[in-house]
Amino acid sequence: MQDFVKTIIKEAGFIAKGYYFEGVEKGFKTDPTDIVTVADKEVSNFIIQKIRQNFPEHGIISEEEKDEINHNAEYTWVIDPIDGTRNFANHIGDWCVMIGIMKNRLPYIGAIYDALSDELFFAEVSKGAFLNGQPIQVGNVEDVQISNLVFQAGIIRQGSPYSSTPENYYRYLNFYKNLMGDDGHWILSTGSRMSLCRLACGRVDAVVLNAGVFHDNLPGFIICTEAGAKFTDSKGEKWQYDEMGIVAANPKLHQKLLELF
Numbered sequence: 001m002q003d004f005v006k007t008i009i010k011e012a013g014f015i016a017k018g019y020y021f022e023g024v025e026k027g028f029k030t031d032p033t034d035i036v037t038v039a040d041k042e043v044s045n046f047i048i049q050k051i052r053q054n055f056p057e058h059g060i061i062s063e064e065e066k067d068e069i070n071h072n073a074e075y076t077w078v079i080d081p082i083d084g085t086r087n088f089a090n091h092i093g094d095w096c097v098m099i100g101i102m103k104n105r106l107p108y109i110g111a112i113y114d115a116l117s118d119e120l121f122f123a124e125v126s127k128g129a130f131l132n133g134q135p136i137q138v139g140n141v142e143d144v145q146i147s148n149l150v151f152q153a154g155i156i157r158q159g160s161p162y163s164s165t166p167e168n169y170y171r172y173l174n175f176y177k178n179l180m181g182d183d184g185h186w187i188l189s190t191g192s193r194m195s196l197c198r199l200a201c202g203r204v205d206a207v208v209l210n211a212g213v214f215h216d217n218l219p220g221f222i223i224c225t226e227a228g229a230k231f232t233d234s235k236g237e238k239w240q241y242d243e244m245g246i247v248a249a250n251p252k253l254h255q256k257l258l259e260l261f
Helices: 002-022 038-054 085-089 166-180 194-200 214-226 251-259
Strands: 026-028 035-037 059-062 075-083 096-103 106-114 119-124 129-131 134-136 149-152 206-210 230-232 245-249
Touching (some): 002 038, 002 075, 002 096, 002 106, 002 119, 035 038, 038 075, 106 194, 106 214, 119 194, 119 214, 129 194, 149 166, 166 206, 166 245, 194 214, 194 245, 206 251, 214 230, 214 245, 230 251, 245 251
Parallel strands (some): 149 206
Antiparallel strands (some): 026 035, 075 096, 096 106, 106 119, 129 134, 206 245, 230 245
């Protein structure tokens, strides 16, 4: 199954990259924050078709499908065909193809492919995390003030699947205020879950987000935790599938970040 995942995610990335360079028109699913393109749908259809041909008994959850396929299956594939669609549609290169797999509804395999850079991040639970076949791990920065940090407070917008609760939104604004202090802090905002991959291989030190849904976070959760990150909600509780807010970093830095909430 691992080789199959690696093959189809790269093939899907090749399809997406073709649309990216040719250009695509964007539309909206629910509101202007929920963008979709023909590329999202084509990549989703490709991955689903390949899974159903090779593993017809498996379950599938895709961002572009309304209903789950084979809900009671032992293995369930969780697909985000193009994560960072807003970037993709505006010809900004920070996007990726993501596949997560659950076994008996528990995290099992995570794969994220950056097609533009030909970088495949892959992890299986209890077997470590890898970038193009080479082991990776999170960095060791412990000082919040010098950390390279990705941050997004989220939005409150009725009808949007990405809308936060007011409580959580203001918790993240409070984090931002405490992080900035009197001296400020260098913050990144990427618009895709490539930020989690960069955390897993030590390119960034922390990812603090209040945005995204299940399919956005499952693959990155597996990759980051297998690379040694602590990955929780903003209260330090174990990340759950329906939790929008996440805090991910190496364990020592993670605790210091939680204190800023």
